[in-house]
């Protein structure tokens with residue numbers, strides 16, 4: 080039987096770095112990646128036959144757990160009627176209608192295949208609609224790997240970004256202004272200096288890609304207000320939070336309506352599907368109606384749409400799921416906090432519904448600079464100690480853990496017990 084180590088060595092001979100997305104390589108925890116064989120409900124099994132309770136959930140999509148019966152049935156039925164036409168199907172409209180009917184800010188939307196594509200397209204739309212060139216983002220927020228978003232805070236007093244990846248040109252990076260999350264003053268200064276050139280502001284309403292960081296009271300309202308006062312477009316990236324932190328996402332939870340919303344992850348039910356949508360007049364700027372080009376051979380793919388539709392339909396019909404997720408996640412959070420305290424390990428837990436991060440530091444964590452004060456070596460030890468005990472956590476300090484509705488109270492309690500030992504082990 081092949082081990083994870085064997086599989087990784089073989090993979091590295093044919094796949095760049097052995098993985099198709101960098102975090103999967105477990106470099107941040109100095110461990111060997113896990114190669115999975117199967118998943119069902121809250122559990123995943125690797126090729127060595129080891130079972131884990133899963134808190135990654137494919138990085139967010141699996142709010143209903145792995146291989147949910149309704150999703151599998153829908154996918155199977157769709158696949159039998161052809162996996163792709165590259166032409167319209169009625170189910171795409173059904174999915175779009177479901178989302179539009181739930182969210183007042185989404186009058187029209189467009190489907191695509193990844194969160195990266197959806198964010199990239201939303202930004203192009205903001206620039207095209209305003210005929211302005213600059214985009215504001217917040218450090219630590221992830222909006223996919225399009226060039227204009229792989230940009231970090233520049234050095235010095237200016238807010239112009241600098242490339243966060245080789246291959247991103249300085250010219251591109253300088254068209255993105257990068258500000259600290261939760262910093263309204265910085266946003267006001269940026270608009271005061273460059274307002275007439277700013278096309279839009281993009282934000283994760285609850286950040287999940289520097290670990291979970293909650294918006295401070297009034298932050299999102301200020302982002303919306305300042306952006307709009309300056310004639311720019313307010314883009315809420317709900318790829319992670321959408322239908323996760325609440326039915327209807329963070330915009331429903333906080334009662335804030337963006338000009339453009341971006342979705343992914345949960346809306347695809349585990350298949351590659353994402354969407355961006357907003358006011359009808361803005362969305363009319365997209366080709367074929369308008370001048371902003373956006374396209375995709377597999378956009379609105381029937382199998383992915385069937386999967387997403389099954390997931391959202393089930394969530395809509397079962398609103399109790401969000402209550403249950405809150406109870407499970409709160410129980411996990413309390414248990415983890417007690418475990419860390421008992422072991423005298425400095426720990427700050429941030430949580431919004433069923434997404435949470437255990438920061439190995441005293442906190443509070445309000446932005447990327449705060450998050451970076453975490454003890455990542457201790458996180459790596461904790462991660463290994465949890466893996467050994469059959470718990471699959473995101474292999475980086477700066478990722479969100481996800482609880483699914485397939486998790487049982489017994490799962491949570493097992494994880495809390497294991498964490499108590501793991502905290503002691505890395506104290």
Ligand SMILES: *Cc1c(COP(=O)(O)O)cnc(C)c1O
Nearest residue numbers: 193194195221222223316318319
């Ligand atoms: C995951 C994520 C993306 C990128 O989505 P992909 O499907 O991985 O391209 C964008 N924004 C946020 C907030 C995300 O969490």
